[in-house]
Amino acid sequence: MRQSITLAFAATLMLWVSACSQFNNRGTIDKPFIGSSNTTNLSFDKIELTDSSTTLYGVIHFHPGWWVRLSGSSAIVANGNKYPVISFDGITPDEQITMPEAGVLRFTMNFPPIPSTVNCIDFTEDTPDGWAIWDIDLTGTDNPDKYMADMPAKLRDIDPDGMFPPMEFKFDTTTVRVHVMGYRPEMGDKLSWGGSILCTVR
Secondary structure (H helix, E strand, O other), rough: OOOHHHHHHHHHHHHHHHHOOOOOOOOEEEOOOOEOOOOOOOEEEEEEEOOEEEEEEEEEEEEOOOOOOOOOOOEEEEOEEEEOOOOOEOOOOOOOOEEOOOEEEEEEEEEEEOOOOOOEEEEEEOOOOOOEEEEOOOOOOOOOOHHHHHHHHHHHOOHHHHHOOOOOOOOOOOOOOOOOOOHHHHHOOEEEEOOEEEEEEE
């Protein structure tokens, strides 16, 4: 009987360790590298990964006195799995927040823990026009030139002095081919700036 109890305890302990091992306290990633984003207003100063939670330290830069709003449906996506936000600190979700005089607003968002096998995550407000940041590195070793291998070879070694024809002041039309490195379908099919659509991705 004692041997059976011992074996049962050992099996239970192994299952517990196995369950816990998928969430690994990897500590803090300062200034995580990102692959791409649809905004320059939101960034993350730090990410804390523990066995019990994932905490994003957000920073919003915007015009003082103007308002911003962060969706309460915000989530992180890891390996295709969505983890909805659990709580906010320093900002009230779904409410218009007036930017302080410094034009900087700092806050934190808490999410469930993610498996230790995850090397990068996406952030999304999960709304049609919400802020999104893709490929947020969790290893602290990501290479900012990782997309260069995807760039067409003929574009890598262009002589800047011979790229463009001489400037002429006249009205005309032209075709510009844009190569978006790290593009993913969830980024949408339009490239816009200041509310104006510059081109459609095809």
